[in-house]
Amino acid sequence: MSAAAALATPPLIVPKVEPAEQASVIAIEELAFTVAPRRPGAAPTQILADVSLTVHEHEFVSIVGPSGCGKSTLLNFIAGLLPVQSGRLTLMPTARRDRVLGYMFQQHGLLPWRNVQKNVELGLEVAGVPAVQRASQAREMLEQMGLAGFEQHFPRELSGGMRQRVALARTLVLRPEVMLMDEPFGALDAQTRIYIQELFGQFWEQHRVTVLFVTHDIDEALFLSDRVLVMGARPGRIVAQYEVGIERPRSHEQMRHSPRFQELYDCIWQDIRRQSQLSMQGATDE
Numbered sequence: 001m002s003a004a005a006a007l008a009t010p011p012l013i014v015p016k017v018e019p020a021e022q023a024s025v026i027a028i029e030e031l032a033f034t035v036a037p038r039r040p041g042a043a044p045t046q047i048l049a050d051v052s053l054t055v056h057e058h059e060f061v062s063i064v065g066p067s068g069c070g071k072s073t074l075l076n077f078i079a080g081l082l083p084v085q086s087g088r089l090t091l092m093p094t095a096r097r098d099r100v101l102g103y104m105f106q107q108h109g110l111l112p113w114r115n116v117q118k119n120v121e122l123g124l125e126v127a128g129v130p131a132v133q134r135a136s137q138a139r140e141m142l143e144q145m146g147l148a149g150f151e152q153h154f155p156r157e158l159s160g161g162m163r164q165r166v167a168l169a170r171t172l173v174l175r176p177e178v179m180l181m182d183e184p185f186g187a188l189d190a191q192t193r194i195y196i197q198e199l200f201g202q203f204w205e206q207h208r209v210t211v212l213f214v215t216h217d218i219d220e221a222l223f224l225s226d227r228v229l230v231m232g233a234r235p236g237r238i239v240a241q242y243e244v245g246i247e248r249p250r251s252h253e254q255m256r257h258s259p260r261f262q263e264l265y266d267c268i269w270q271d272i273r274r275q276s277q278l279s280m281q282g283a284t285d286e
């Protein structure tokens with residue numbers, strides 16, 4: 001057996017129970033994306049191939065996968081930033097994509113000339129919410145994010161973790177029905193990251209907004225999610241999925257001692273390692 005073939009051994013899939021009774025909010029079937037070659041005569045590049053996934057209402061789903069496998073590209077399709085070339089993508093409810101979707105990235109994207117309060121109010125302002133109402137909604141959300149007392153601060157006066165909590169408040173205050181999160185905590189140091197994961201985890205347990213969360217951190221994916229999808233590279237597609245099945249509320253201490261967590265961590269680690277090696281060799285496991 002060649003090295004590539006050995007690496008391509010199908011991953012051990014932990015049995016998954018499909019929550020059939022829940023409505024699907026994001027449904028993707030065989031989504032593919034190919035880009036034209038930069039040089040005439042060169043072959044087109046296939047970025048995504050046959051990506052199929054479903055995210056159910058009130059479900060927290062994470063995607064993990066090696067860098068460059070197409071995670072951000074996939075979120076861009078769901079956000080409507082890229083037109084579908086091939087395959088099907090259904091987002092429900094479909095009425096107002098701009099209002100139902102909240103998008104959050106690694107970069108906080110706060111406006112430096114607006115204070116914390118005014119940054120959080122921005123989306124409400126654009127949506128035409130009256131001043132008194134948006135001020136109180138922003139204050140309430142800042143309090144939930146542990147930022148009461150920082151309303152008048154400017155982004156440059158805050159730590160990285162605080163800025164990212166402001167960015168989280170700015171997205172959550174719009175009460176999106178679906179959140180697309182692209183490595184939102186990726187730039188934070190380990191302790192800050194754990195704190196913000198616990199804060200967001202607690203918020204999520206209260207509100208159960210539907211979330212599709214991209215991360216390269218397996219701990220983070222397992223801590224927050226109901227289900228974890230593993231994405232492979234060249235071209236990007238879903239190669240495995242795992243039902244987390246660890247009861248909530250969760251704590252990092254409890255997770256670390258959970259045999260289920262260890263088992264899932266090992267499976268996902270092996271999957272990602274295999275996919276990274278395959279992508280470095282430029283091989284495919286078809």
Ligand SMILES: Nc1ncnc2c1ncn2[C@@H]1O[C@H](COP(=O)(O)OP(=O)(O)O)[C@@H](O)[C@H]1O
Pocket residue numbers: 035047065066067068069070071072073074
């Ligand atoms: N419009 C595009 N044209 C050319 N290449 C693209 C385009 N969009 C994405 N890519 C390539 O697709 C791959 C996946 O990118 P990305 O989705 O950012 O990966 P990830 O978020 O998993 O790190 C990268 O190699 C990127 O350069």
Ligand SMILES: [Mg+2]
Pocket residue numbers: 071072073182
């Ligand atoms: Mg990315």
